[in-house]
Amino acid sequence: MSFSVRPRRSVLYMPGSNTRALEKARTLAADGLILDLEDATAPDAKEDARGHVCAAAQARSYGQREVLIRVNGLNTAWGHADLVACATSGCDGVLLPKVESADGVRQAEAILRAAGAPDDLALWCMMETPRGVLDVAAIAGASPRLAGLVMGTSDLAKDLHCAHTLERLPLITGLGLCLLAARANGLAILDGVHLDLQDDEGFALSCAQGRELGFDGKTLIHPKTIGAANAAFAPSAEEVAWSRRIIEAHAEAVREGKGVVLVDGKLVENLHVESARRLVTLDEKIAALGGDLAQDRAMGSQA
Ligand SMILES: CC(C)(COP(=O)(O)OP(=O)(O)OC[C@H]1O[C@@H](n2cnc3c(N)ncnc32)[C@H](O)[C@@H]1OP(=O)(O)O)[C@@H](O)C(=O)NCCC(=O)NCCSC(=O)C[C@H](O)C(=O)O
Numbered sequence: 001m002s003f004s005v006r007p008r009r010s011v012l013y014m015p016g017s018n019t020r021a022l023e024k025a026r027t028l029a030a031d032g033l034i035l036d037l038e039d040a041t042a043p044d045a046k047e048d049a050r051g052h053v054c055a056a057a058q059a060r061s062y063g064q065r066e067v068l069i070r071v072n073g074l075n076t077a078w079g080h081a082d083l084v085a086c087a088t089s090g091c092d093g094v095l096l097p098k099v100e101s102a103d104g105v106r107q108a109e110a111i112l113r114a115a116g117a118p119d120d121l122a123l124w125c126m127m128e129t130p131r132g133v134l135d136v137a138a139i140a141g142a143s144p145r146l147a148g149l150v151m152g153t154s155d156l157a158k159d160l161h162c163a164h165t166l167e168r169l170p171l172i173t174g175l176g177l178c179l180l181a182a183r184a185n186g187l188a189i190l191d192g193v194h195l196d197l198q199d200d201e202g203f204a205l206s207c208a209q210g211r212e213l214g215f216d217g218k219t220l221i222h223p224k225t226i227g228a229a230n231a232a233f234a235p236s237a238e239e240v241a242w243s244r245r246i247i248e249a250h251a252e253a254v255r256e257g258k259g260v261v262l263v264d265g266k267l268v269e270n271l272h273v274e275s276a277r278r279l280v281t282l283d284e285k286i287a288a289l290g291g292d293l294a295q296d297r298a299m300g301s302q303a
């Protein structure tokens with residue numbers, strides 16, 4: 001299975017109604033932005049917010065940051081109009097909330113197509129209900145536009161009646177099922193938000209756990225957490241050095257007609273080289289982030 005490699009270490013939500021946040025996001029070191037029309041935007045503000053986020057996406061002033069717009073569900077008064085407006089807004093992707101079936105994805109896809117969406121407009125799905133998680137294998141394969149899944153751990157915890165614990169054991173089955181479906185379909189997948197902005201230790205632990213599980217990055221609710229997420233989901237210098245060593249050692253072994261090699265007593269095969277190449281490419285893409293992204297990366301992100 002091959003994957004496109006794009007840094008998605010930190011993806012920041014902001015209410016579509018908050019024009020100050022939409023403006024501020026141009027200078028923040030997040031790899032991606034989610035301009036939110038759904039839960040972070042009050043009903044009375046939804047129509048105005050739609051105009052704000054589409055204008056922000058159209059201005060294309062977010063540089064290399066990946067811009068997603070989270071629309072309202074098609075079962076609401078705003079969902080259809082949100083999709084039509086997003087279709088030609090110039091955003092990179094549309095994030096569908098509370099997706100529960102492959103049909104729901106195909107319905108959104110049909111509306112986008114009819115509204116003139118370009119072929120490269122991506123669809124992303126929030127996985128945040130028990131029904132959605134149980135159907136994630138079908139959802140993740142529902143459309144060629146699908147680029148990724150985003151865990152909605154707050155809604156999922158609400159529906160499961162489970163606790164938000166440090167180790168997130170109550171959520172592990174859901175996280176694992178969604179990771180399997182994402183990777184089986186070559187999709188990216190982002191971990192859910194950490195709600196307590198004063199709990200730096202808990203935030204760091206959830207980032208470390210998310211990376212260990214295989215997530216590409218974390219969704220965030222405040223700029224002050226961008227630096228920690230960027231650090232947690234980036235390959236470390238040691239990992240990059242090790243990856244370069246095993247790529248070289250394996251290439252040398254292949255030249256000698258061997259398929260495997262021992263490096264520092266550890267067996268290295270093709271599969272390790274594949275992971276090492278992905279990690280080195282990710283590191284190079286992070287290093288290549290230009291302008292304010294690179295500067296903020298060096299300084300750690302400030303709100
Ligand atoms: C949580 C907040 C409401 C806090 O806002 P505020 O009180 O304004 O914070 P600060 O004063 O500390 O802000 C400092 C500066 O940073 C800017 N700021 C703050 N938050 C953001 C942001 N998210 N994006 C961009 N910029 C931001 C402020 O404007 C200040 O800037 P300056 O004027 O220069 O001083 C707020 O952070 C917020 O609204 N966060 C996002 C909440 C949100 O989007 N929630 C929905 C997504 S989470 C979700 O839905 C989960 C999922 O669906 C699930 O089920 O799990």
Ligand SMILES: [Mg+2]
Nearest residue numbers: 039128152155
């Ligand atoms: Mg949610």
